Amino acid sequence: MNHRNYPAGNFTLRSLLFAIVPSYVFPALMSGISGIILQKSDLIQASYTTIGISSLLSTLLSFLILWQLELKQILVSQKLLRSLVIILFMMSLGVLITWILQLQSEYFNITFSAFLGATILTIRQPIKNYRNERN
Structure with a gap:
């Protein structure tokens, strides 16, 4: 299947910026x-490091995954299933990174921020179903 005929859709640099900037700023502000x-100075420091950055990375990876799902037309009409799979993947990735980097004290911050970033993006970001369009 040739994907070059498809328009850019909802995945542009502008939509990426509109997704990732708030995903860093709002969790950092809220926890700060x-x-x-x-x-609590440790919470203030965590707000712009582990909380903000993990939410940002989770949103960025979720955006890229959604983009690929749209291009390959996978789970296009199953929004709930698509969101659950990505959210669980991001949370698992957060747990894995916490374990690998031995950041047990940041386990909750990283996992919850990954959950928030993935949840907000997967619910808000639309995916276009190209199979229903006629050329």
């Missing part, structure tokens, strides 16, 4: 403000 209110 909580750290300031609770006067």
Whole structure:
């Protein structure tokens, strides 16, 4: 199947930026403000490192996976299944990275941020079904 005839769809550099910028900024702000209110310097530092970065990476990888699913027309009409698979994959990846890098103290932050990044993107990002279009 030749994918070159398909338009860019919903996966452009602009849509990528609209996905990844908020995925870093909002979790970092949310946890940073909580750290300031609770006067927890470790939470403030984690907000812009492990929390923000893991959410950003999860969103970026989820975006790339969704893009490939659209190109290959896999799970195009099964939004719930597609979202669950990607969310579980991102959370598993977060757990694996936490274990490999021995960041047990950041286990919750990384896993939950990966969950948030993948969930928000997979629910919001539309995928186009090209099989229903006539050439």
